[in-house]
Amino acid sequence: MTTKLSLQTLNDLPANVARPSYSRVDLKPGILHIGVGNFHRAHQQVYLDRLFETGRDLDWAFVGAGLMPFDAKVRDTLKAQDYLATVVAQEAESSTARVTGAMVDFVEPGDPEKIVERLADPAIRIVSLTVTEGGYFVDPSTGEFDPTNPKIVADANNLDAPQTVFGVILKALKNRRDAGQKPFTVMSCDNLPHNGRVARDAVMGLAKEADPEFAAWVGENVAFPNGMVDRITPATGDRERRIVRDDFGVADEWPVFCEDYIQWVLEDKFTAGRPALDQVGVQFVPDVSPYETMKIRILNGGHAIIAYPSGLMDIEFAHEAMENDLVSRFLKKVETEEVIPIVPPVPDTSLDDYFALIQRRFANPKIADTIRRLCLDGSNRQPKFIIPSIKDNIAKGRDVTGLALESALWCRYCLGETDSGKTIEDNDPSWDRLTKQAKAAKENPSAWLEMTDIYGSLKDEPRFAEPFGNWLRMLYEKGTKAALESYLA
Numbered sequence: 001m002t003t004k005l006s007l008q009t010l011n012d013l014p015a016n017v018a019r020p021s022y023s024r025v026d027l028k029p030g031i032l033h034i035g036v037g038n039f040h041r042a043h044q045q046v047y048l049d050r051l052f053e054t055g056r057d058l059d060w061a062f063v064g065a066g067l068m069p070f071d072a073k074v075r076d077t078l079k080a081q082d083y084l085a086t087v088v089a090q091e092a093e094s095s096t097a098r099v100t101g102a103m104v105d106f107v108e109p110g111d112p113e114k115i116v117e118r119l120a121d122p123a124i125r126i127v128s129l130t131v132t133e134g135g136y137f138v139d140p141s142t143g144e145f146d147p148t149n150p151k152i153v154a155d156a157n158n159l160d161a162p163q164t165v166f167g168v169i170l171k172a173l174k175n176r177r178d179a180g181q182k183p184f185t186v187m188s189c190d191n192l193p194h195n196g197r198v199a200r201d202a203v204m205g206l207a208k209e210a211d212p213e214f215a216a217w218v219g220e221n222v223a224f225p226n227g228m229v230d231r232i233t234p235a236t237g238d239r240e241r242r243i244v245r246d247d248f249g250v251a252d253e254w255p256v257f258c259e260d261y262i263q264w265v266l267e268d269k270f271t272a273g274r275p276a277l278d279q280v281g282v283q284f285v286p287d288v289s290p291y292e293t294m295k296i297r298i299l300n301g302g303h304a305i306i307a308y309p310s311g312l313m314d315i316e317f318a319h320e321a322m323e324n325d326l327v328s329r330f331l332k333k334v335e336t337e338e339v340i341p342i343v344p345p346v347p348d349t350s351l352d353d354y355f356a357l358i359q360r361r362f363a364n365p366k367i368a369d370t371i372r373r374l375c376l377d378g379s380n381r382q383p384k385f386i387i388p389s390i391k392d393n394i395a396k397g398r399d400v401t402g403l404a405l406e407s408a409l410w411c412r413y414c415l416g417e418t419d420s421g422k423t424i425e426d427n428d429p430s431w432d433r434l435t436k437q438a439k440a441a442k443e444n445p446s447a448w449l450e451m452t453d454i455y456g457s458l459k460d461e462p463r464f465a466e467p468f469g470n471w472l473r474m475l476y477e478k479g480t481k482a483a484l485e486s487y488l489a
Contacts, residue, residue, distance in 0.1 A: 014249040018098035030060035035130040040350035042258040048102035050280040060275040064106035071109035086255040090366035117174035127273040134380040141453035145205035156209035196226035225267040228292040300385040307374035308409035322363040326484040334402035408471035414438040
């Protein structure tokens with residue numbers, strides 16, 4: 001027997017499903033979150049749910065919002081179950097389920113003006129974001145905000161009718177200033193180096209184009225804290241809905257599955273206060289940079305290292321990749337020889353212990369994190385997760401043979417066909433471009449490195465370009481397995 005998830009049925013849920021002890025009627029909105037997805041619901045909402053369980057800060061609940069077409073389905077699905085979520089945390093030997101209740105409303109999707117109106121409420125003191133790594137209008141070739149993007153140009157010319165997230169934020173800030181209200185904090189929760197600075201660059205960059213005088217006010221009055229977020233959270237499908245139904249007796253149309261591990265390191269810089277997240281495990285530090293560099297290079301870079309050889313060898317899940325001797329050894333060799341040695345020290349942290357933790361997390365069979373998800377959006381992820389390690393190694397005169405192979409594997413993957421001949425469907429916003437370059441690189445490997453927005457000047461760096469070309473030729477001539485065996489030998 002299953003129980004349909006709703007506020008009315010909370011007390012009817014099976015005993016093995018934890019649920020809020022706080023009353024939802026006592027919660028009041030304090031944070032508007034743009035980009036509600038699995039990661040937000042498995043991470044930020046979990047921390048707030050934990051805080052509410054202590055009886056503290058009940059005026060910091062989430063209101064959801066979104067500007068993308070799929071946000072309408074997100075809102076409809078969540079509203080039908082009173083914005084509750086079944087979060088299933090999984091380790092190899094255990095699974096636990098808890099219903100969280102940190103979200104209390106969702107602004108009508110697809111209507112920027114509705115979000116602006118909601119942000120007029122002075123009770124909203126933080127706007128948080130998970131709009132993906134590619135959602136900040138950054139020029140990959142420079143790493144800086146791109147004011148020439150057509151969407152940004154349109155908002156700059158007509159801020160009264162914004163269409164982008166940052167146009168909405170800017171108009172709302174302007175309205176609050178004009179009404180004599182205190183501004184809100186803008187808190188990025190995306191997996192980006194210096195995500196607070198990147199969010200600030202986007203808001204300030206648009207403000208300078210639209211109203212330079214107002215831009216100065218934003219710069220002086222609005223906080224953009226940097227933060228490092230971490231929890232492996234795969235997509236939800238029929239498998240997850242079935243497990244929640246069969247194992248936990250809950251009919252939830254959008255459960256969230258994640259690993260048991262969770263981390264949030266945050267800069268304590270807020271415009272109008274913050275919830276006491278330090279009471280439930282969030283680390284507040286003066287400088288997030290060491291933590292985010294460690295995570296982005298070792299964990300996210302590690303995902304890329306296992307993703308592309310696995311994708312080419314028709315491996316479906318991350319834990320299966322870790323069970324493959326060639327892939328797991330490839331990960332260990334590249335990480336220990338070319339990634340970890342150039343990661344700066346992290347306070348009170350052993351990088352070797354952190355990598356051992358990463359290996360265990362990748363190998364978790366309960367997560368069912370797909371290789372396809374890990375291969376997604378390489379054009380945005382490679383410049384953030386892999387290229388910096390290549391450049392730092394070269395600057396220090398170190399070898400980049402393994403990272404050159406990782407880059408060649410990505411190129412080969414973007415050809416759109418696995419080693420066995422199976423088609424790889426579009427898996428990047430720039431898939432057509434990547435496929436075209438990969439085809440050209442089959443005859444001339446340097447064609448791939450001509451994407452200077454991704455590789456910068458690495459095309460002209462023989463210490464990278466030569467091993468890259470050699471690996472790519474081997475991948476085409478002998479296949480992924482042979483290339484990995486050659487590297488590991």
